[in-house]
Amino acid sequence: MCCQCGGAALSSVNPFRLCGGLRVLGYLMLPLVAAIAGAVYYAVVAAVWGPRIVKHGHVSDLALFIVILFHLLLVMVIWCYLRVVFSDPGSVPHDWTPPVEQGVIGQSDVQDPSIDTGIRHCARCQNWKPLRCHHCSVCDRCVLKMDHHCVWVVNCVGARNYKFFLLFLVYTFLETALSALALLPHFISLFSGESRHTDSTMNLSITFIASVLSAAFALSLLCFICMHVSLVLTNTTSIEIYEKKSSALWRYDLGNFKNFEQVFGTKKRLWFFPLYSAEDLENISALQGLEFPIQANAV
C-alpha cells in the first residue's frame, strides 16, 4: 500500500526523479480516496441503513447502532488522517551533532563509516544523521526514525507520527470491515430473491461497488496491520527489517510491552487517540527521534 524510498537506488534510473513522480501520484490518490469514501458513505448511510432507522413508526436499534458506529469511526479516521498528514515525522535539528559517546564529531570524519555507532552523514542535507534516521528521496530530507514514505498520506512516516499512522490503519480497517459487513446482508437478500428491491439502478451500482471496495480494503489493511503489529512489538521500522534479520541481537528490542510504549506512550487513556501526553513527549526519547534506549545485553 505504501512505497519505501529510503535506501533504494536503481542503477539505470534516476531514483530522485522516480520518487518525485510518487509525490505527484500521492496528490492524485487524494481525490480517488475521497470518491471511494463518498461512495461508501452514501451506500451505508444514505442508501441502506439510514432509511431503516425509523420505519413504519418503529426505531430499529440495529440500524441506529450501525449508523452511529459508522460516524464515530469516520471521525477517528479523519482525525488520525489529518494528524499523519500534517504532523512533522521528525527532522534533524540544524545544529545537531552526534553525542560523544555515540560516535564521531567533526567534518574530518564524514567519510568514516561509523559502523559501530550507526551515525552517518547525509550528503544531500549536509547534516548528521542520528541513529535510525534515513533520507527520504520523495520529501528530499532526512527523517528521524523513518519508517517509510506513504503516498496515501503524502507524507513520511517517522518518529513523531508513526502512532497516528497506525491508528489511521486500524480505524480505517474497522470502518471498511463494518461497511462490508453492513452491506453484505443487503446483497444476499437481493440476490437470493428473499426481498424485492425498490432501489434505483444507480443506488444498486454504488452500493455494490462500495461493498466490494470496502471488503478489498479491509482485507489488505488487515495484512498490513499484522505486519506493523510485529514491527511495533519488536521495535523495528519497515526500513530496518533486513538489518534486523542479519543481526543476532536486535539492540532496540526492549520487550513487547516497552516496545509498544515507545510508539504509543505510557498513558493508557491516550493509546486509542492520535495524541501524546506532554510527559511522554518529554520522557520518551524515541518520540523525539534523536536517541533510543538499547537493551542491556546489547551495551
Ligand SMILES: [Zn+2]
Ligand atoms: Zn538527508
Ligand SMILES: [Zn+2]
Ligand atoms: Zn518522505
